[in-house]
Amino acid sequence: MQFKPFLLLLAVVAAQDDAFFECPESNGFFPDPEQCDKYYECVNKVPETKFCSDGLLFEASDPNNELCDYPFNVDCGAREFVQEPEPGLDIKCYRANGFFNHEDPLICNKYYNCVHGFPHAYECPPPLVFDEAQGTCVREEQASSFAKKCEKSDVKEEIEGFSCPDGETLGPNGQPLAHPSFPHPTSCRKYLTCYFSKDLNELGCTEGLVFDDRSNTCVPPEEGPKDCKCWYECDPKSDCPDSCNTDCSCS
Structure with missing residues (x-):
């Protein structure tokens, strides 16, 4: 449907609506001629007024189908009115739905x-x-003309000095990676992922594992990069068992 603002219509007594509406067929669901979230159920030519839940509109293409749907799925035509929003809604919700x-x-x-x-x-x-x-x-x-327009920032997001590289990142098979991951600048347990090569996020392995950028997986320290073998603890047989570097060397 073509997106357009709707006019609010104060609710009227349903019994009065029933008296003025004439069922086009003996049985079925039929739209109100003016209000897009209002319709009638006709049984043996007797109408009963009904309303869609707040925020939904009546889809009137099939009289055998009682369907309320989102505005972008409904063609209201000349039915330009809708009911008042529910009171007490969260400020983030224009409508209940x-x-x-x-x-x-x-x-x-x-x-x-x-x-x-x-x-x-x-x-x-x-x-x-x-x-x-x-x-x-x-x-x-x-995007339609109704979508918000936001200015883009030229400043790339950084985490401890790292930012997503420009262009594509190729994987081991030479194919571009949709969400490439990179070693963290200061942690063997953490790693950085660039979703769609742009959106930078910091992630981490479970306790006891380190990130291996060769396989893009979390592995035990002894199977990971050389500079992360002693990330969690030093080799007891080391010359510095209490103060070794992450690569197991002594300062």
């Missing part, structure tokens, strides 16, 4: 999925941005 922009105008890759008024936070994988009109993460060139 739906996918909504992050509250920070400078953040374009995060959003909320509100379910029964409770916001669940999500983040788009880089380089995607959230488009509220489409209810999903898209590339910037695919």
Whole structure:
């Protein structure tokens, strides 16, 4: 559907609506002519007024199907009104149900999925941005005019002096890695992963293991890089069993 703002309509008494609505068929589910989240269930030509849950709209293409769906899946046509939002909603939720922009105008890759008024936070994988009109993460060139526009920072994120390298990182088979990992500058247990070669994250192996950048896995110290063999403890037979370096050498 074409994304557009809806006009709020104060709720009216359902019994009054039933009296004015004429069922087009004996049985089925039929849309209100003006309000997109309101519909009628007709049984033997007798209508009963119904409303979709707050934030959802009535999908009117099949009178045999009672379906309320998200706005980006529903063509409302001339039905431009909707009910008032539920009172007392979390500030992150415009409506009790739906996918909504992050509250920070400078953040374009995060959003909320509100379910029964409770916001669940999500983040788009880089380089995607959230488009509220489409209810999903898209590339910037695919975003609608309703998607937020955020300025890009030229400053690369760093963790202890490390930043994701420019361009592709090739794996052992010569193929580009989607999420390459690198040794941590100061820790044998930790490692750094560049999701989509851009989004820098610090991760770690479980206790007792070290990161091996040759296999991109966590391994026992004796199977890992030479400079990490004594990361956890020194060899008791060492000349410096209490003060060895991570590569087992003595200072």
